[in-house]
Amino acid sequence: MDYLLEALTKQLISVFGSILSPVSYKKGAVVQEGNSLGDSLFIVQSGLLRSYYFQNGTDITAHFAVPFGIVGAVDSILKQQRSIYWIEALQCSEVLQLYYGQMEAFLEDNPEYERVARQVLQMLYLDLVERFEGLMFLNAQERYMHFCRRYPDLIQNASLGHIASYLGMTQETLSRVRRSK
Amino acid sequence: MDYLLEALTKQLISVFGSILSPVSYKKGAVVQEGNSLGDSLFIVQSGLLRSYYFQNGTDITAHFAVPFGIVGAVDSILKQQRSIYWIEALQCSEVLQLYYGQMEAFLEDNPEYERVARQVLQMLYLDLVERFEGLMFLNAQERYMHFCRRYPDLIQNASLGHIASYLGMTQETLSRVRRSK
């Protein structure tokens, strides 16, 4: 499943190469402000990014993006609204920025590449199904173990609080889960 | 949001009209067996369908489909595996069957319609985001109230157990939620 992601991302890069701009962010940099029209997707080449939003004042991690991953204000792009998501670099990172407007225009001219865009969306969808089922059926410990298998590199680079909110539990709970195993 | 769904479905019907087959199911009929290669999507014209799967022997409703809705074994279609989903008619229903293979072939020849397919997927995605956030942030009562607003017709036609599993709670809990308000 994960090498599938890699293959898809490479395809994405080769297809949209002409409209991708490489950008670097320092650790801690804000890549995209929330409450704005998030008009870009970011394809991660190195480093680590995180998207997050605020729910009753608390910071909730929506997504982590490691190399070959993609992050963006999907809500804004799909719904044409201001985005609730913020995006930040947790580590010094290199990304390829893909302006959504440019992508749409490009696809208008080259509909044969719509398929790639659709596949990216499919991947996002399947990813979300997995997380949904995790929330439905797995307890805190199981979700964390699953996460560790899925994002082994992330354990050292993301903070406890970020991971906890991503997994839908408090940081106290995650701390206890970690100790117990 | 819901008239958007309606518009999109109508577009889907007009685009893929030539490869859609109308089918009727009686109440209780199995539309698609689980553990098979789910090769179709169903566009609901009247009635009510449900997709479900088994998690440790218990029947979990994955999705309800009302008129203008779409239901199918998405996992199988996207992953090319046998599907875990069963689909049944909860009421006497009329649907338009769309064979996925035919759709792919059609899109191969008419890539300008890929966009519609992508939009359907986007809708599924946004739907799932909403359910995910419901599970994350809302309690049983809030999820049920949300559900009632979203699917007002469904309350009388789907059983307590079906709705409860869809919402990620036990039927006992849903029963108590109902009484309390």
Add this chain to the structure above:
DNA sequence: ATGATTTTTTGATGTAGATCAAAGGGAATG
């Protein structure tokens, strides 16, 4: 109808994880 399933309700009890509160530990700042 009458009995037999199936579905829903109600009650009693148990538990995972939230919440509240405070104490340690590290890393950065002057």
Add this chain to the structure above:
DNA sequence: CATTCCCTTTGATCTACATCAAAAAATCAT
């Protein structure tokens, strides 16, 4: 080196919901 700030851990308590069990109500079949 001391101080501040942030992150993580630990403990005590509380609560929403699951689980188990059984009664009540509704639906179905003979």
